[in-house]
Amino acid sequence: MRTSPAPRTWFITGASRGLGRAFAIAALERGDRVAAAARTISRHDFDERHGDRLLALTLDVTDRAAVFAAVETAVEHLGRLDIVVNNAGTMSMGMVEEFTEAEARAQFEVNFFGALWVGQAVLPHLRAQRAGHIVQVSSIAALGGFPSTGMYSASKFALEGMSEALAMEAAAFGVTVSIVQPGGYWTDLYTSMTATTPAEAYGPLRAELERQWAEGSIDSEPRLAAEALLKLVDSDEPPLRLLLGSMVYDLAFDISRRRMETWAGWEQVSRAAEHAVPAADATH
Template sequence: MPTPSDATPRTWFITGASRGLGRAFVDAALDRGDRVVAAARTVTPDDVDARHGDRLLALPLDVTDRAAVFAAVATAVERFGRLDVVVNNAGTLSMGMIEEYTEAEARAQFEVNVFGALWVSQAVLPHLRAQRSGHIVQVSSIAALAGFPSTGMYSASKFALEGMSEALAMEAAAFDIKVSIVQPGGYWTDLYTSMTTTTPVEAYAPLRAELERQWAAGSVDSEPRLAAEALLQLVDSDDPPLRLLLGSMVYDLAFDISRRRMDTWAGWERVSRAAEQAVAAPAGT
């Protein structure tokens, strides 16, 4: 879906850009004639710059390093003069039962998925506010719809990302900056091959075996280019949604989870309402 011929090319800043969804986003933006800052730990400028001339800037970047993030954004603005679309795509997956996590493993999950996105958002906001435009896209996950066995810490990081992003959307709207949360289902990336795992506790072996049977029977994965095509439609919209589900499986799951939550709330309505009764402020407060 190319940019209309009379449109001014946009400048993208994409993290996690060297592979998977990030690489698909980079390719889609370049194919339509836009300019891209591709930031990733493993990106090599010599490998990619020559193929796209001055429309592509490859920046090695560890998003957990706040100072490095601010420096990378400054370099991007110096090179292209502005930023139009910022995609916080960098993320890691850690799998394990909640009981199994060490402190270091739990913190590491949040360093990239939450704090990395926070640092990038903070770094780009002064530039987007100054130009009073821009679109920040936070790449979340199906795991943000609910917590699931063995992906609890990953879900926790994506829940945190979405809570932060909801607030950011309301704060940034005052400056005509858009924020969208993308919730993808399964795609053929290296997320699962590069994931980390906890040291198993034997008591969870039966649950692990059952999960493996479920995943083998119900896994649905798609080509990353389909996610990239959806992303282009999102950023092209004059009225983009706060959330966008990607994939039929995640779409159906979102509605199923929402209905079950509403049923539970309705079933406990009497208890919920009885827990609130306005009274005058206690003396001395």
């Protein structure tokens, strides 16, 4: 764990609400500097006592040029970047068949491309200082696809695949990448989400899902996720992945076990599908 009291500088997207706001407040409360970015944000959204340690940046992460400009502004005002948290995200509910092209692309524009643009914008600075930590806020939905959250899961699967590659690429420059997979937290993700136009054929499935959801779930305070994030970035050996919450922890192991059982059951078919042979003679 970190022993130096020296403050660090954060760049957090989606910082005006939910988990992003909790992350920003936790960093400010410990004396760190924060560039808090969101579509709609103001210094007045935070305690005025944080003074010049807080830089509020209006930012649409789907605008690549704006992302690069915001990162340059953050570095100019705060001096450097130490921790980058890609937290901005949206959720669109609906069966896969129901999504229009515009709706499907919109889900990826924020959840995947937004994080991609931020990563590309901050890496030159992190490489130059040969230090830094990029935290990608994923979701329980990246553990598997579920009815009505397929496109959201797809965007988070894409984020994680890109982040795994990024982690290996950035490691050579002393830059760490971590993927955080939260379970349920009391944020406005659910109240601000969009939905597809329901297709009649999926009526029975929707009714069953509504019945399951009616049984209720108990979400957690974002403050607890922020406390876990601080432990992550303070670690001398931060992991590539961190699960947040008992539900997501248990689900991750359950899904992994079921996948391994399926792979094992089909082992003979899998192995029989591969038999190395010499490359064909290019002259024939």
